[in-house]
Amino acid sequence: MKTEIVIGGERFEEAMPQKQPMLMLDSLDSYEYDETGPELTGGCSYCVGRRLCTVLDADCSLPSWALIEVMAQAVTATMANYYESRGIHTPVGLLIGVRRFSQGDFTSVPRLTDLKLNVHSGFFDERMAAFDCSAGDVSGRISAEAKLIVCRPGRDDFVRMFTRPGRPAPDPGLFAIG
């Protein structure tokens, strides 16, 4: 079992592929990698509206459906720690599916609400992963769950997905692992 967080402090923003104003999370707080599964578990914090983000509404509240993005970034942070702990700069991943997303009875998360995110995967490799995710505040009024599917395309898939007629070919090194 490996639990070391190597993307703490200032390393967190450096390691995350999302940058301002799309980066939402504040930190990765807990991490577990059990290579016998393999299983991967992460816990993250996000204070809503502490900094501006495209996803926020004008009053800096977070629309309830946008918890999908917060969960996706918690998956990214957990995967980033997995890669960086091996000395690999985090490749960009893509959210390719949300099998389900359910939420409590609320339409938005108020500004300055402290959210805790937990993600767990019992199925992942360097190309594809499925994560069970939850988000909530300490009061229990805000709660949501989802199952997210993420992938990291190989070079051939990357070129196929991002090449457009009449435009320069993209740099596969941005996304692809191998």
Place this chain on the structure above:
Amino acid sequence: MRDPVFENERVTQSSFSARFRAAADLEWFKGHFAGLPVLPGIAQVYFVTLALGRISGAAGRALRISGFRQLKFTFPITVGDEAEISVRTDDGLKNLDFEIRSPDGQVFSEGHASLSGGAS
């Protein structure tokens, strides 16, 4: 700019369709990602909420999304891509299906949502 410019809008009490272009000045591309802008999946969900707002106006109901199932982001949207969005609710305004595709039929995303606020 957070909202896309919808063109050729068609709105009924149960459906919405329009065309839009993923313009470079959409805020969603900033920070997602450095070196290669990709329209986030959550931006496409946001566009669906905008469409639902149009349907709500036509139906005279305050509809909102209360959950999703089987969201698929099958092909990335990048700067300059043209797209068509189609959103349709069921008769009871309890469920929603959507699809975003290119003019030549490449599906970018699709999915289903449950709605609240549909009861009269």
